[in-house]
Amino acid sequence: MSKLQPPKNDWCRCLLILHMNYMAGVSMAKVLNTLPHFYKFQTRLLEIEKLHPKLKISRTQVAFKNNKLNKSGYFTVYTLLSPPSYVVNLYNLLNKEGLKGKSKKD
Numbered sequence: 001m002s003k004l005q006p007p008k009n010d011w012c013r014c015l016l017i018l019h020m021n022y023m024a025g026v027s028m029a030k031v032l033n034t035l036p037h038f039y040k041f042q043t044r045l046l047e048i049e050k051l052h053p054k055l056k057i058s059r060t061q062v063a064f065k066n067n068k069l070n071k072s073g074y075f076t077v078y079t080l081l082s083p084p085s086y087v088v089n090l091y092n093l094l095n096k097e098g099l100k101g102k103s104k105k106d
Helices: 010-020 028-034 041-051 084-097
Strands: 057-066 071-080
Touching: 010 028, 010 041, 010 071, 010 084, 028 041, 028 071
Parallel strands: none
Antiparallel strands: 057 071
16 A cells, blocks of 8 residues: 555545455444444445545445344445555545535535
8 A cells, every 4th residue: 555644534534444455345343443433434435436436336235144133134345446546546635625525505
């Protein structure tokens, strides 16, 4: 990984976590182990994707079963499909300027 500046906002934190786990992917459990109070990961990721459509992310549903509680369900694993160089450039852009989107009045 190239030298990146520390993240200044949540959008950069989101991209940094995805970039650090480029091949393995990220689930919310892994995000919360890395940054314990970063519950907005999924929301920030959607905001980035809306304004930067070249960022491609795979969402894979993984089934789980908890035999102790007799429950089953699904969790999502996010994996980057965009090249690492694009992600680093987007990270640097978001770290400088933040996410500049259309205002709600438009």
